[in-house]
Amino acid sequence: MAEELVSPIRQGAHDIALDRERMRRRRFYRLAVVVLLVEAYVIGGAFAGWSIIPPLPHVDPFLLTIILFFGLMLLVVVGTQMGGGRSPHLTYRPEQIDVGLDDVVGIDPVKEDVRRSIDLFQTHRRFADQMGGSPRRGLLFEGLPGTGKTMTAKAMAAEAGVPFLFVSATSFQSMYYGATAKKIRSYFKALRKAARAEGGAIGFIEEIDAIAMRRGGMASAMTASPMQGFHRGLVTNQVVSEGTGGVVNELLVQMQSFDEPTGGDKMYNRLVARVNLFLPAHRQIQQRKPGRAPILLIAATNRADSLDPALLRPGRFDRHLTFSTPDxxxxxxxxxxxxxxxxxxxxxxxxxxxxxxxxxxxxxxxxxxxxxxxxxxxxxxxxxxxxxxxxxxxxxxxxxxxGIGQPVRYTAAEQELIATHEAGHATVAWLVAPNRTLEVLTIVRRGDALGLLAHDDCEEVWTHSHYDLNSLVQIAMGGWVAEELFFGQTSTGPAGDLASATRTAAQMVGAAGMTGSLVSFAATPHDLVSAVLADSSARESLETVLDDARSHVRRLLSRNRHLVEALRDALLERYELIGPEITDVLEAAAQTPAPAPVTPPTGTPLAKVLHVA
The missing domain is CATH 1.10.8.60 (Helicase, Ruva Protein; domain 3)
Structure with missing residues (x-):
């Protein structure tokens, strides 16, 4: 439907292209007039015998030095004051931008809406005058870091063929009172100037949450909790130094001032207003109305929920685009x-x-x-x-x-324990979760983990069933049960596995309603695991889920000890198995007859095991 609305007004040249050509001709005519005047002065001086460059007056060198010294000091003082309020943006010409919309890949739904925004931006005059619509003035890009927000904004400027005024929100902040608001005014002034000179302009504010956090006033800033104060960071200092919401207020005002009249129009209207004081009502001279500045402001953030609500209404940020991870x-x-x-x-x-x-x-x-x-x-x-x-x-x-593998010299008993532990995880995963891919099985130390199993869904899924979550709990129990079966006791290694199993089971019990109770602890302000553990009945259900998973895994591994042993021996020989190497070992072992069950040992020493992950 949007394509049908935009396509009729796109016939012919874009409004921005027409404005740019009009501005180019106007600049050419002005330059031509100046050149003709200079040429007429030179030719007239030649015929009249004038000196083209008038003689300079004689000035005492000592007096000239004093004048230059004080002039330089005045220039430094004025420059410091003016420089403190200058806009900190960087301007990129379209030909300087090395990315286009063809380079924006993997976010097709967002890309389609971006193209529509460019179409409306390029045909803003016809969309407003012929169709009576209000062109989009602001876009808010929200998403995780690295999802392409800045790149998309640059590609939009290159596609539209207009200047791109990039600025980081933190560069607006200043230690001087009022300087932050002044920088914001200077930025929007530069944006309007570039739009009128080039037929259009796109402004981009990176991490806008640094200057546009939700206004809470001086009182809330002073009574905020320590965590809230740390969370707000420099923004709290900004509120204190510039007044209650002063920075946000300035930003709101400037986003409503895109159609501010130019300096020439202001001077003309001021003169007309004085003349109209002497004229009757029916003879009043009409003042000039501000022209529509073709500006598109884009802001990026990964914390849109913390922005001031006044910024998010239509007329300021008309469109919110969420950049999620690609499918x-x-x-x-x-x-x-x-x-x-x-x-x-x-x-x-x-x-x-x-x-x-x-x-x-x-x-x-x-x-x-x-x-x-x-x-x-x-x-x-x-x-x-x-x-x-x-x-x-x-x-x-x-x-x-x-992480990067780090060589660790294990003792023989410790190395066998770690290999058995990880082989237990992989065997359970292969038996109970055929819908998961075994990616990495290693006993090489990486980070704080002395060994690990990395596995993921075979296909991209967005929901998990009761069976899926229960399988994750069972996989987490695999290492604990393998240590118990082969060594008669467990080490400190399963501590992280038990924590993971507890979190998954808590989701089943307290959030997904998979164990009989429909009460959701996710509706409470507390952490889900803490809320489940604090409730006696929910904790009992949690214990049941974990105990059932452990019992099932114990029966499973008792019948398939040869699979664990095959993976253990492969790890002891190669230290790391990747992808198909894991399943090849398991499939080969599964084809051999299972040996008779062996009674697990009791009290086998663990040879100084300190930590196994």
Whole structure:
């Protein structure tokens, strides 16, 4: 429907292109007049015998030095005062911007709305005059860092062919009283000036929450809790130094002043107003109305909920666009886009390989995917190649997910314990959750973890069933049960696993209504786990979920000890298994007959185990 509304007014040249050409001709005519006047003066002086450059008066050098000294001091004082209120923005010409909308990949729903906003911006006059609409003046980009907000704004300016005035909200802040509001006024003045000179302009304020937090007044700023004060940071100081909401008030006023008259119009209207004082009502001279400045203001933030509500109403930020992490199709487009500019082996041209990369980066932002491929190039360079392979991408992904591997000298007993623990996790995951992909199984220390299992959904899903959550609890119990079965006792290693299982079970009990009770502890202001543990009946249900999961995993691993042993031996030999290497070991072990059950040992020493994650 929006395309049908925009397309009729897009016939012919854009309003911005017409305004730009009109301004260019006006500047050319002014320059021509100046050149003709100078030329007439020179020619007239030549015929009349005048001196083209008048002789300079003789000035005493000592007096000239004093004049220059005091003039310089005055210039420094005035410059300091004027410089403190200058706009801190940077202006980019369209030809200086190296990105376009074709480079904005993976966020197609947002991109479609962005194109519509550009269409309305470029045809603002016809949309207003012929159709009676109000053009969009402000767009608010909200989303996680790295989702493409700044890049999209720059691409919009390049697509529209207008100057791009970039400014960070923190650069408005000043230690001097009133300087912040003055900088904001200067920025919008520069925005209006650029729009009138170039036919249009796009302004972009990065992290606008630094100057546009919800107004609470001086009292609330002084009585805020320590955490709230820390959360607000410099903004609280700004409120104190500039008055209650003074910065936000200035921003609100300026966003309503896009159509402010120019300096020439102000002077003309002032003169007309004085003349009209002497004229009767029916002979009054009409004053000039302010022209419509073709301005589009874009602001970006990842904390839109903390912005002042007055900023979010139509007429200021008319459109709110949410930049979320791309879905599977979006990530595949991003992989194609980034690989087209990076050297890679022929195997990465196969659609199946690119689909694997896209599937393995579920929840990643575009910047994270780009950084992943850059790290893959670094891995290729380290092994002496100028092109990345799929293995380089996988190694880079593992490093991004779980950190850089650190060599650790385990004792023989400790190494066997860690391998058994992680093999228990992987075996349970393979048996109870066929809808999950086993990505990394390692006993190499990464960060604080001495070993780990990384697994994810095979397909991109947005909801999880009771079976899915129960499987996660069982997988978390796999390491604990494996230690108990093979060593007769457990170490401190399962501590993190029990915490993870408790959080998942708390979601089942206290939020999803999966254990009989329909009471949601998520409706309380407290943490979900704390609220569940504080309630006696909910805690009992939580204990039941965890105990049932442990019992089920104990029966499962007791019947499949040979699978755990096969994975354990593979880890002790290779230290790290990636992707299909894990399932290959399990499938090979599953084809062999299961040995007779063995009674678990009791009280086997754990050889000075201090921490296993």
């Amino acid at each position: 599977a199709l979006g990530r595949r487009d991003l992989v194609d886009h980034f690989l087209a500019r990076r050297a890679h082996d022929a195997e990465l041209d196969e659609p199946t390989m690119r689909d694997r990369v896209a599937a393995a980066t579920n929840g990643w932002t575009p910047v994270m995917i780009e950084h992943l491929l850059d790290e893959a190039l670094v891995n290729a360079l380290r092994r002496g190649s100028l092109t990345m392979s799929f293995h380089d991408v996988e190694q880079a992904r593992i490093t991004e997910m779980v």
